[in-house]
Amino acid sequence: MSQVILITGIGKRLGLALANYYLAQGYQVIGTYRTVYPVLDDLKQQGADLYQVDFYQQAELDKFVAQLKQKYSVLRAIIHNASDWLPDNAQRDGLQLSSAEILQRMMTIHVSVPYQLNLALQALLKSSDIGGADIIHLSDYVAEKGSKKHIAYAASKTAINSLTLSFSALLAPNVKVNSISPALLKFNDGDDEAYQQKALAKALLPREGGFNEVIQAVDFIFNSQFMTGRNMQLDGGRHLK
Numbered sequence: 001m002s003q004v005i006l007i008t009g010i011g012k013r014l015g016l017a018l019a020n021y022y023l024a025q026g027y028q029v030i031g032t033y034r035t036v037y038p039v040l041d042d043l044k045q046q047g048a049d050l051y052q053v054d055f056y057q058q059a060e061l062d063k064f065v066a067q068l069k070q071k072y073s074v075l076r077a078i079i080h081n082a083s084d085w086l087p088d089n090a091q092r093d094g095l096q097l098s099s100a101e102i103l104q105r106m107m108t109i110h111v112s113v114p115y116q117l118n119l120a121l122q123a124l125l126k127s128s129d130i131g132g133a134d135i136i137h138l139s140d141y142v143a144e145k146g147s148k149k150h151i152a153y154a155a156s157k158t159a160i161n162s163l164t165l166s167f168s169a170l171l172a173p174n175v176k177v178n179s180i181s182p183a184l185l186k187f188n189d190g191d192d193e194a195y196q197q198k199a200l201a202k203a204l205l206p207r208e209g210g211f212n213e214v215i216q217a218v219d220f221i222f223n224s225q226f227m228t229g230r231n232m233q234l235d236g237g238r239h240l241k
Helices: 013-024 039-045 058-071 099-120 122-126 151-171 193-200 211-223
Strands: 004-007 028-033 049-052 077-080 133-138 175-182 231-234
Touching: 004 013, 013 028, 013 039, 013 211, 028 039, 039 049, 049 058, 058 099, 077 099, 099 122, 099 151, 122 133, 122 151, 122 175, 133 151, 133 211, 151 175, 175 211, 211 231
Parallel strands: 004 028, 004 077, 028 049, 077 133, 133 175, 175 231
Antiparallel strands: none
């Protein structure tokens, strides 16, 4: 039977890359998405077990947890990749969102959801018969530095790093819990040349890290027998600029 990995936020970018990679490696991938993308059909054809879940709706999260517990008895890993990136001046339908709503959304997706899933699914992780299981929190370099324009986002990523410390202590020795904190991985299609050059100049290694950098880090964590409660920084040396 294939080892089962839950990856949240698999509709695009890093989550999609992780899902494709671990499907190709023979894992059973459970994936969540909020928005429907054409690439999801390909993941389904490869055998991914996909669930449309709006994590901002508590009832949908609760339903998803119940479905997993009914269908699966063991998990090899949870990779918390689902994310949102709201600036502190975020708008919706042309109207400024309140600071309270921005903070609530950032803390919900980056802290409350991983917190609840880790607690609810800990028995499935502890049931892994391969000598241990893993929880990986996808954090962000900005948690170390802070941000003038994404204060709520940065605070929520700092909080997810705190979850790593707490859950690593709670779930040891059966489950290893670690964070990965990348900086620039891949530009978006709409990023212009001026923005790209400004972003690249912030690092000692002025280039995109690429999604494979994180995939290799996840593989390292899976294979490690001696690392838990740590935060892997994949930032191109930004802390030294």
